[in-house]
Amino acid sequence: MMEFLHKRHARYFKFCMDSIPGEYTSLDTSRMTLLFYAVSGLDLLGQLDLVQDKQSVIEWVYRQQITSELCDGDLSRAGFRGSPANSSGAPLNQWDCSHVTMTYTALATLLVLGDDLSRVDRAALLSGLRALQLPDGSSLSSLHGGESDMRFVYCAAAVSYMLDDWSGMDREKTREYVLRSMRYDHGISQGPLLESHGGSTFCAVATLALMGELDSALTEQQRDGLVFWCLSRQGLGFNGRPNKQEDSCYTFWIGASLRLLDAYQFVRTDLLREFVYSTQDPITGGLSKWPGHGADPLHTYLGISGLSLAGQEGLKPIHAALNVSSDAVEVLRRAQARWRDLPPVKAVD
Known part of the structure; x- marks a missing residue:
C-alpha cells in the first residue's frame, strides 16, 4: 500500500528554495509564487525550521515591494513584484509595476x-488594487495590460482580506462579475460566457467567501448546482473539467471549493489519497500532475494543501479560502488587531 512521503516532500521544497530547477528559468519573473509554494509547503508539513534564515527570506520579499516612496506619487503601480528581474533599478520607470498575484x-x-x-x-497596495479593477468587475494582473479574469479577482480579494480593508475593490462589481461567470452546467468560468473550470470555480467561491457574501450572493439552486458540479469532478482524484484527466492540483481547487460550500463530507477521501499518492516521486519527493510524470512546485503544493483539507496525518490544517496554514492565519489576526488600533488607511485614485 502506498504511503505519504512526508520527509521526501520536505526535502523537495527545501531544494526548490535553495536552487530553482533549470526548467523554471522562464518563471523567474514569478519567483515570488515559487517561493510561496516552497515556504508554505514546508509550513504545512511542519518542517518550516528547514528554512534556517527566515529573516533573510523576509527581507528578500520586502525588497520586491513597490511602496509610495518608489512610486513618486503614482500609486497605481504599488504592490509587489515577482522578482528583482522586474525592476530596472530606476524608481520612475513606468514599466516597473506590481503584479496582483x-x-x-x-x-x-x-x-x-x-x-x-x-x-x-497598506495604503499604497490598496491604491494599486483599485487601479487594476475594470468596469466589468474583473481585475487586471498588472497595470500595463495582461489578462483580466477570475484568477486576479481572487488575488485582489485575498489581498483586501489580508489587509483588512476593501477600499481597493468595488465589491458590488466583483460579486456581479462572479455571478455573470456562472455557467449552464453550474460551474464557474474565468469570465462571462467562458467554460466552467475547477480553478476559476475555486477563485470565484473563495472570493465570495472572503467578502463574506457566499451565503447571500448564491441562491440555494446555484449553491446546490455548484456542489453537484464539483462532486462530479471526482473519479479517483479530481479533474478540472468534464472529460478531462484527473490532476493533483485539483485536490485543492475542487476540494477547497467543496469545503467552502460546506460539502466536503461527500468527497471520497480514500480514493483521493490513493490518486495523490500515485503522483509522488519516490526519489526526489514532490508531486506531479499525473502519475509517472515529473514533480513540480505547483502540483506538489496544491496536492499537499488538498490533502490537508482531507485531514492527512502530519499536515497542519489549512484555511481553505486563503490557502495558508491555520498558524499563518493566527499571525494575520494579530496583525489585523494591531491595525485596528491605528488611524485607518484607504485606497486613493
Missing part, C-alpha cells in the same frame, strides 16, 4: 514566516 503570494509568504506585516505600505 505576486502581491498575494508575497503577503502570504510573510505571514507563513511569522512576519507582522508592519512594513507593508
Whole structure:
C-alpha cells in the first residue's frame, strides 16, 4: 500500500528554495509564487525550521515591494513584484509595476514566516488594487495590460482580506462579475460566457467567501448546482473539467471549493489519497500532475494543501479560502488587531 512521503516532500521544497530547477528559468519573473509554494509547503508539513534564515527570506520579499516612496506619487503601480528581474533599478520607470498575484503570494509568504506585516505600505497596495479593477468587475494582473479574469479577482480579494480593508475593490462589481461567470452546467468560468473550470470555480467561491457574501450572493439552486458540479469532478482524484484527466492540483481547487460550500463530507477521501499518492516521486519527493510524470512546485503544493483539507496525518490544517496554514492565519489576526488600533488607511485614485 502506498504511503505519504512526508520527509521526501520536505526535502523537495527545501531544494526548490535553495536552487530553482533549470526548467523554471522562464518563471523567474514569478519567483515570488515559487517561493510561496516552497515556504508554505514546508509550513504545512511542519518542517518550516528547514528554512534556517527566515529573516533573510523576509527581507528578500520586502525588497520586491513597490511602496509610495518608489512610486513618486503614482500609486497605481504599488504592490509587489515577482522578482528583482522586474525592476530596472530606476524608481520612475513606468514599466516597473506590481503584479496582483505576486502581491498575494508575497503577503502570504510573510505571514507563513511569522512576519507582522508592519512594513507593508497598506495604503499604497490598496491604491494599486483599485487601479487594476475594470468596469466589468474583473481585475487586471498588472497595470500595463495582461489578462483580466477570475484568477486576479481572487488575488485582489485575498489581498483586501489580508489587509483588512476593501477600499481597493468595488465589491458590488466583483460579486456581479462572479455571478455573470456562472455557467449552464453550474460551474464557474474565468469570465462571462467562458467554460466552467475547477480553478476559476475555486477563485470565484473563495472570493465570495472572503467578502463574506457566499451565503447571500448564491441562491440555494446555484449553491446546490455548484456542489453537484464539483462532486462530479471526482473519479479517483479530481479533474478540472468534464472529460478531462484527473490532476493533483485539483485536490485543492475542487476540494477547497467543496469545503467552502460546506460539502466536503461527500468527497471520497480514500480514493483521493490513493490518486495523490500515485503522483509522488519516490526519489526526489514532490508531486506531479499525473502519475509517472515529473514533480513540480505547483502540483506538489496544491496536492499537499488538498490533502490537508482531507485531514492527512502530519499536515497542519489549512484555511481553505486563503490557502495558508491555520498558524499563518493566527499571525494575520494579530496583525489585523494591531491595525485596528491605528488611524485607518484607504485606497486613493
